[in-house]
Amino acid sequence: MSDPLTERTVFVISDSTGITAETFSHSVLSQFQQFQFNAVRIPFVDTVEKAQEVAERISACAQESGSKPLVFSTLVDPRIARIIGAAECNFFDLFGAFVRHIERALGVKSSRSVGRSHSNVTSEQYNARIDAINFSLAHDDGQFVSGLDQADVILVGVSRCGKTPTSLYLAMQYAVKVANFPLIPEDFERGTLPSTLAPYRKKLFGLSIHPERLAEVRNERRPNSTYASLEQSIYEITEAERLMRIEGIPWLSTTNRSIEEISTKILNEVGLNRRSY
Amino acid sequence: MSDPLTERTVFVISDSTGITAETFSHSVLSQFQQFQFNAVRIPFVDTVEKAQEVAERISACAQESGSKPLVFSTLVDPRIARIIGAAECNFFDLFGAFVRHIERALGVKSSRSVGRSHSNVTSEQYNARIDAINFSLAHDDGQFVSGLDQADVILVGVSRCGKTPTSLYLAMQYAVKVANFPLIPEDFERGTLPSTLAPYRKKLFGLSIHPERLAEVRNERRPNSTYASLEQSIYEITEAERLMRIEGIPWLSTTNRSIEEISTKILNEVGLNRRSY
Numbered sequence: 140m141s142d143p144l145t146e147r148t149v150f151v152i153s154d155s156t157g158i159t160a161e162t163f164s165h166s167v168l169s170q171f172q173q174f175q176f177n178a179v180r181i182p183f184v185d186t187v188e189k190a191q192e193v194a195e196r197i198s199a200c201a202q203e204s205g206s207k208p209l210v211f212s213t214l215v216d217p218r219i220a221r222i223i224g225a226a227e228c229n230f231f232d233l234f235g236a237f238v239r240h241i242e243r244a245l246g247v248k249s250s251r252s253v254g255r256s257h258s259n260v261t262s263e264q265y266n267a268r269i270d271a272i273n274f275s276l277a278h279d280d281g282q283f284v285s286g287l288d289q290a291d292v293i294l295v296g297v298s299r300c301g302k303t304p305t306s307l308y309l310a311m312q313y314a315v316k317v318a319n320f321p322l323i324p325e326d327f328e329r330g331t332l333p334s335t336l337a338p339y340r341k342k343l344f345g346l347s348i349h350p351e352r353l354a355e356v357r358n359e360r361r362p363n364s365t366y367a368s369l370e371q372s373i374y375e376i377t378e379a380e381r382l383m384r385i386e387g388i389p390w391l392s393t394t395n396r397s398i399e400e401i402s403t404k405i406l407n408e409v410g411l412n413r414r415s416y
Numbered sequence: 417m418s419d420p421l422t423e424r425t426v427f428v429i430s431d432s433t434g435i436t437a438e439t440f441s442h443s444v445l446s447q448f449q450q451f452q453f454n455a456v457r458i459p460f461v462d463t464v465e466k467a468q469e470v471a472e473r474i475s476a477c478a479q480e481s482g483s484k485p486l487v488f489s490t491l492v493d494p495r496i497a498r499i500i501g502a503a504e505c506n507f508f509d510l511f512g513a514f515v516r517h518i519e520r521a522l523g524v525k526s527s528r529s530v531g532r533s534h535s536n537v538t539s540e541q542y543n544a545r546i547d548a549i550n551f552s553l554a555h556d557d558g559q560f561v562s563g564l565d566q567a568d569v570i571l572v573g574v575s576r577c578g579k580t581p582t583s584l585y586l587a588m589q590y591a592v593k594v595a596n597f598p599l600i601p602e603d604f605e606r607g608t609l610p611s612t613l614a615p616y617r618k619k620l621f622g623l624s625i626h627p628e629r630l631a632e633v634r635n636e637r638r639p640n641s642t643y644a645s646l647e648q649s650i651y652e653i654t655e656a657e658r659l660m661r662i663e664g665i666p667w668l669s670t671t672n673r674s675i676e677e678i679s680t681k682i683l684n685e686v687g688l689n690r691r692s693y
Contacts, residue, residue, distance in 0.1 A: 147522070156680040159443040165693050166436040166490060167514055170526035180689040182680045209521060213443060229521035236513050237444055244486060244506035245424070249447035265674065272581050276553075304549050307584055311675070398545065398588070403433040403459045412457040416442050 144175040148200055148208040151178055152193060152223055154185040154215055160233060164211040176209075190219045194226035201227035215251050264314070271310035271317075278318035279303055284335050287318055292409055293339055294319040295332075295383070296346035297375045298366075299356045301393035301401065305346065308398045315411060327378035332386055344405055345383040345390025350376045352394050421452040425477055428455055429470060429489040429500055431462040437510060441488040453486075467496045471503035478504035492528050541591070548587035548594075555595035556580055561612050564595055569686055570616055571596040572609075572660070573623035574652045575643075576633045578670035578678065582623065585675045592688060604655035609663055621682055622660040622667025627653045629671050 149168070151161045157180045168176050181193055201207050210228040214220040217235070224230040238249050277283050278290065280303070287293065292309070294302045294317060302319035309315040326333055336343060348356075350372040357367035365371055383390045389408050393401055406412045426445070428438045434457045445453050461470055478484050487505040491497040494512070501507040515526050554560050555567065557580070564570065569586070571579045571594060579596035586592040603610055613620060625633075627649040634644035642648055660667045666685050670678055683689045 156676050158676055158680070159439050161691075162436050162439045163510065167511060167518060168693060170492065170511075170515065170528065171518070171522055171524065172527060173524060174522065176693050178691050178693065180680075180683075180691075182684060182689070207521070209518070215447065229517070231514055231517065233440065234444060234447075237508055238447065240506070240508065241444060241448070241486070244484070245448055245451065247448065247450060250449060251447065268675065269581055272584065276580070303553070304546055304588070307549065308588060311581070311585060311588060397542065399433050399435055403435070403457075406457075407459060412459070414438075414442075414455050414457075416445065416453050416455065 145173060146175050146177060147206065148204060149176045149178040150193075150197055150200075150208055150210045150228070151180040152184055152210060152212040152214065153180075153182055154219065155182065155213070157182040157213070160211045160213045163233060164209070164231075168209075184214070184219065184223075185216075187218065187222065190222040194222050197223070197226040197228050217251075267314040268311065271314045272307065274316040275306040275310040275318070279306065281318075281320040281333075281335075287335070287339055289316060290318040290339070290342055291316045291411065292344055292405060293317070293336065293342045294344055294346055294405075295322055295336070295388065296348075296390075297322050297353070297379050299353060299360070300346045300348040301398075302346055304398050305393075305401050305405070308402050309405065312402070313406065313411065313414075315406070322375075322379045322382065324375065324378075327375070327382065330382070330385075332382070340386070340388075342409075343386075343388045344408065345379070345388045346401070347376060347380055347383075347390055347392050349392070349394040422450060423452050423454060424483065425481060425485040426453045426455040427470075427474055427477075427485055427487045427505070428457040429461055429487060429491065430457075430459050431491055431493065431496065432459065434459040434490070437488045437490045440510060441486070441508075445486075461491070461496065461500075462493075464495060464499065467499040471499050474500070474503040474505050494528075544591040545588065548591045549584065551593040552583040552587040552595070556583065558595075558597040558610075558612075564612070564616055566593060567595040567616070567619055568593045568688065569621055569682060570594070570613065570619045571621055571623055571682075572599055572613070572665065573625075573667075574599050574630070574656050576630060576637070577623045577625040578675075579623055581675050582670075582678050582682070585679050586682065589679070590683065590688065590691075592683070599652075599656045599659065601652065601655075604652070604659065607659070607662075609659070617663070617665075619686075620663075620665045621685065622656070622665045623678070624653060624657055624660075624667055624669045626669065626671040 149164055151157045151164055153160050161180055184190055184193055197208055208228050211231045212223055213233050220232050220235055242248055294306060296302055298321050306317040306319045309317045353372040354367055354369045361367050391404055426441055428434045428441055430437050438457055458470055461467055474485055485505050488508045489500055490510045497509050497512055519526055571583060573579050575598050583594040583596045586594045630649040631644055631646045638644050668681055
């Protein structure tokens with residue numbers, strides 16, 4: 140029997156969404172698995188008054204729980220950061236820790252403008268994301284084959300191997316236009332890719348999955364069907380991997396990988412891991 | 417005429433996906449708008465050999481460009497971090513800067529295990545995300561009304577005001593089940609919410625948008641239609657906002673807001689800004 144996890148409260152505080160501080164706290168705290176961290180995100184803390192309220196809430200939590208909460212913040216305004224830091228807590232000020240060093244490296248002062256990261260989106264960037272999401276929705280599961288020439292990436296793989304979430308994630312986070320196309324028993328019998336895809340071979344990327352996991356996922360959708368049987372899963376996966384090998388399509392297994400990991404590997408393979416900001 | 421932006425290369429290095437370091441670098445560098453940062457993400461740097469290759473690449477970039485690149489990293493292994501830090505660069509080591517302080521605050525040593533943040537997903541967490549994405553897809557645009565009782569949030573608003581991307585973002589990032597339902601001229605003539613939604617009033621959240629922006633977005637889809645006219649946009653938005661006010665539905669405008677900001681405000685309003693990890 141393993142020991143029960145010790146619970147700790149984490150506050151994630153930002154003058155904007157708090158997504159950066161949340162991502163960081165989640166990432167660094169994954170190194171402390173003896174604990175269960177209960178995180179409370181408090182976004183849009185952009186005035187002294189709001190900061191004072193939040194500081195009181197943090198100190199009250201310290202009193203109640205008997206342990207100082209961990210506080211992760213991306214507060215641009217040092218006055219607001221000081222108010223939060225003065226609460227009864229362990230304060231981790233992400234911007235404070237780095238901004239001065241970055242100023243020195245770049246030889247200029249930072250603009251100290253609140254809420255820049257997510258609010259300063261240009262209409263162009265916004266439109267690119269929305270276009271990519273709409274593209275991925277319209278080209279999900281091979282449903283719409285015209286316009287494939289506009290795809291940055293075309294994912295192929297058997298039904299339920301993770302194509303749709305991966306397509307949507309890449310569109311949402313990176314404005315990458317991703318179509319996805321199922322590989323079906325008909326393709327395996329013929330032994331070649333669907334002819335629709337032939338002109339786009341360089342854009343193809345394959346996803347695969349352990350047959351046991353595939354059967355599990357399919358059973359949730361259509362319990363006890365032939366489609367969801369382990370036998371069918373083994374057949375489809377064996378054939379799909381054989382086809383991808385023959386056709387020289389790069390592919391990876393989605394089993395035990397998060398959507399983030401799968402997407403990162405795809406961006407890396409297709410050379411789309413560069414961004415300007 | 418404004419000065420041209422100074423370009424700087426940024427490397428984002430991680431033993432895992434690099435998403436944390438990328439999010440942070442993007443966020444903190446938005447405070448330095450005199451520069452255009454060209455970011456190169458190098459994920460999965462988890463061996464000394466790979467680190468040495470990357471360090472050489474960074475130093476070569478410094479030589480070629482005549483300025484030291486900024487390097488943001490979330491490297492768990494201090495040996496690997498040291499190799500990168502020894503390259504010709506300004507090195508910002510996110511874990512290094514905080515891990516010791518967090519160890520002191522928690523009274524334990526970190527596990528220093530590589531790739532924890534995204535790879536250690538439990539099958540439960542993965543399934544919850546996939547379920548939420550499938551739910552949002554199935555309940556997009558009011559297309560499927562059964563199962564609305566399972567929704568955490570039901571977004572309402574006129575066509576093209578941003579419901580679909582917001583629904584998908586909340587499902588993808590927070591495993592929140594979000595249905596979305598269009599408000600259409602029929603509803604405005606009747607002057608009440610669609611009867612399907614009546615039982616779920618507490619789950620409703622409204623989105624609105626400036627009529628000018630709405631007309632712009634609709635024109636991209638159906639140029640020069642009545643649907644996309646400014647007149648129609650003004651009519652629908654006026655009526656939709658009136659209906660939401662009468663029905664007491666909380667709502668916000670999506671104009672000039674990123675998907676992240678909209679989603680954060682919704683999570684905040686409906687009290688879903690707590691997570692355990």
